[in-house]
Amino acid sequence: MALLPVLAPARLHLPGRALPVHDTAASRQIEARALQAQTEAGQLMARAGLAVARLALTLGRPEGTFWVLCGPGNNGGDGLVAARWLHRQGHAVRVILAGSPEQLPADARQAFIDAQAAGVPFAEALPPHPFRARAVIDALLGLGQTRPLEGRLAELARWSNEQTGPVLSVDLPSGMNGDTGQPTGDVTVRAQATLSLLTLKPGLFTGQGRDLAGALWWDDLGAHPNQEPGPATAWITGEEDARSLYPPRQHGQHKGSFGDLWVLAGARGMTGAALLAGRSGLAGGAGRVYVSLLDQHPPLDCDPVHPELMFRRPDAWQAPDVLESATVVCGCGGGDAVRLLLPEVLARARRLVLDADGLNAVAADGGLQDALRARADRGLVTVLTPHPLEAARLAGRSSSAIQADRIAHARALAAQLRAVVLLKGSGTVVATPMDSCWINPTGHGGLACPGSGDILAGWLGATWSAQPASGDAVTDAARVAAASAWLHGRAAMQAQPRPHGPVLADTLIAAMAGQLNAGA
Numbered sequence: 471m472a473l474l475p476v477l478a479p480a481r482l483h484l485p486g487r488a489l490p491v492h493d494t495a496a497s498r499q500i501e502a503r504a505l506q507a508q509t510e511a512g513q514l515m516a517r518a519g520l521a522v523a524r525l526a527l528t529l530g531r532p533e534g535t536f537w538v539l540c541g542p543g544n545n546g547g548d549g550l551v552a553a554r555w556l557h558r559q560g561h562a563v564r565v566i567l568a569g570s571p572e573q574l575p576a577d578a579r580q581a582f583i584d585a586q587a588a589g590v591p592f593a594e595a596l597p598p599h600p601f602r603a604r605a606v607i608d609a610l611l612g613l614g615q616t617r618p619l620e621g622r623l624a625e626l627a628r629w630s631n632e633q634t635g636p637v638l639s640v641d642l643p644s645g646m647n648g649d650t651g652q653p654t655g656d657v658t659v660r661a662q663a664t665l666s667l668l669t670l671k672p673g674l675f676t677g678q679g680r681d682l683a684g685a686l687w688w689d690d691l692g693a694h695p696n697q698e699p700g701p702a703t704a705w706i707t708g709e710e711d712a713r714s715l716y717p718p719r720q721h722g723q724h725k726g727s728f729g730d731l732w733v734l735a736g737a738r739g740m741t742g743a744a745l746l747a748g749r750s751g752l753a754g755g756a757g758r759v760y761v762s763l764l765d766q767h768p769p770l771d772c773d774p775v776h777p778e779l780m781f782r783r784p785d786a787w788q789a790p791d792v793l794e795s796a797t798v799v800c801g802c803g804g805g806d807a808v809r810l811l812l813p814e815v816l817a818r819a820r821r822l823v824l825d826a827d828g829l830n831a832v833a834a835d836g837g838l839q840d841a842l843r844a845r846a847d848r849g850l851v852t853v854l855t856p857h858p859l860e861a862a863r864l865a866g867r868s869s870s871a872i873q874a875d876r877i878a879h880a881r882a883l884a885a886q887l888r889a890v891v892l893l894k895g896s897g898t899v900v901a902t903p904m905d906s907c908w909i910n911p912t913g914h915g916g917l918a919c920p921g922s923g924d925i926l927a928g929w930l931g932a933t934w935s936a937q938p939a940s941g942d943a944v945t946d947a948a949r950v951a952a953a954s955a956w957l958h959g960r961a962a963m964q965a966q967p968r969p970h971g972p973v974l975a976d977t978l979i980a981a982m983a984g985q986l987n988a989g990a
């Protein structure tokens with residue numbers, strides 16, 4: 471496979487099909503097999519270096535010098551091959567090699583010898599700032615980075631961040647953990663683009679990875695990780711998969727075809743959260759949407775903006791069959807009141823989306839945790855939608871610990887609570903108790919605003935309510951969660967391609983509704 475654009479948010483380029491990502495351990499296995507399959511030494515590195523050079527020419531400015539910063543491992547070797555290609559084609563290039571050539575691993579050492587033989591200019595000193603390279607190629611560290619950048623490597627990374635030309639990171643931004651998307655220390659290269667080699671790494675899609683890596687490109691160097699025997703670490707949700715949950719409506723369908731949604735939310739002072747979830751549920755296509763506010767004296771019995779929302783008494787959901795037949799969204803703006811109804815909701819709701827204060831109540835009460843876990847044995851399915859702080863409460867950790875490894879924590883929570891977990895934030899992670907995992911590629915910081923989580927919960931409930939029962943209800947719920955996060959983020963990108971502020975709730979709901987008709 472040749473160079474492939476994976477994520478270019480500014481151009482709304484997103485993966486069409488789901489893409490596999492492989493963590494460091496899995497990538498190392500694929501690398502070992504690919505190296506074994508080489509027909510001559512250095513073949514993979516030659517392909518990698520050529521791909522880097524081609525992309526640098528595409529992304530670099532029309533003039534100036536390519537500065538190629540090469541580290542002590544094979545990532546540096548990729549940079550050296552790229553430098554040789556660029557030099558051979560007559561472009562101005564300077565290479566800085568951090569470390570001694572004698573200590574380079576075999577392939578990188580050969581790349582160094584070849585570069586020298588080709589007359590590639592090497593430099594010791596960096597040009598002073600202000601400086602603008604044609605492009606900086608960050609080939610300091612890749613998959614082998616195990617500790618924070620220090621000394622010369624840190625100095626080169628800082629210099630790269632301060633110069634004003636574009637930066638292309640090879641495989642990973644140097645100073646970023648490829649599994650988690652977190653910086654390994656104080657200094658990390660911040661790239662305009664990253665070319666992932668052999669495999670896509672999960673950290674490029676979550677945590678701080680999106681900000682550090684920039685636009686994502688991929689070259690599998692002919693290794694076809696899609697066809698690998700081992701399972702992928704996770705999958706990046708593809709547009710086709712997400713949109714497949716929103717097929718064109720048939721002439722013969724009616725309201726009953728799309729299910730009932732009950733929103734149990736909006737304690738005193740937080741009516742808005744219930745309204746947003748309900749309105750989003752309407753836009754998401756639920757057949758009928760009922761709202762029971764968690765307030766003994768509800769301030770509203772109608773939404774004047776969306777009179778099609780049906781308000782019901784605070785205890786109406788307790789009627790026979792309601793929880794058993796509807797999809798329930800519980801806890802948005804639930805305050806303390808949600809605690810009281812959770813035992814019954816957990817015991818009865820067939821399909822349950824638990825959000826916000828519903829999650830906080832479970833986190834604070836071991837009995838509710840047991841009741842949540844017990845649902846799985848009875849075929850009752852739950853989707854939990856924590857943001858990192860709510861996930862931290864559920865896991866008994868800090869939110870920074872959750873963010874330090876979002877994928878691992880989403881997985882651990884799903885296993886611990888026997889529920890589908892949708893961990894919100896940049897690179898939303900959906901994990902199941904069976905350990906399958908999706909990472910969402912859409913969305914941006916414009917979603918970091920009040921109400922966007924309530925909207926996601928309502929939408930997810932509506933998407934789920936329209937799904938027929940199947941033999942694998944948990945996987946279905948996870949697909950619903952992944953598709954909902956995809957569409958939520960995609961709508962934000964459409965409403966604000968380059969966010970400088972929040973995507974306000976009404977704009978977001980309208981954009982999500984618009985997305986239903988935007989697919990092929």
Ligand SMILES: NC(=O)C1=CN([C@@H]2O[C@H](COP(=O)(O)OP(=O)(O)OC[C@H]3O[C@@H](n4cnc5c(N)ncnc54)[C@H](O)[C@@H]3O)[C@@H](O)[C@H]2O)[C@@H](O)CC1
Binds near residue numbers: 505514518546610613
């Ligand atoms: N082996 C090959 O032929 C291929 C290698 N590839 C490239 O090789 C990379 C992996 O190469 P390596 O395994 O050599 O890993 P790196 O190039 O990331 O370098 C690892 C080396 O850097 C050292 N190191 C790690 N963190 C450091 C720090 N903070 N400060 C100083 N030194 C540090 C390690 O001790 C090790 O010697 C991939 O990311 C990819 O770019 C790909 O091109 C595919 C082909």
Ligand SMILES: Nc1ncnc2c1ncn2[C@@H]1O[C@H](COP(=O)(O)OP(=O)(O)O)[C@@H](O)[C@H]1O
Binds near residue numbers: 913915918925926
């Ligand atoms: N930086 C970001 N990039 C992508 N999505 C984000 C970002 N910040 C927030 N979001 C999304 O916005 C929503 C916010 O939800 P939440 O924090 O629960 O908000 P609220 O409780 O105010 O409704 C989630 O879907 C989350 O994934």
Ligand SMILES: [K+]
Binds near residue numbers: 610
């Ligand atoms: K790098």
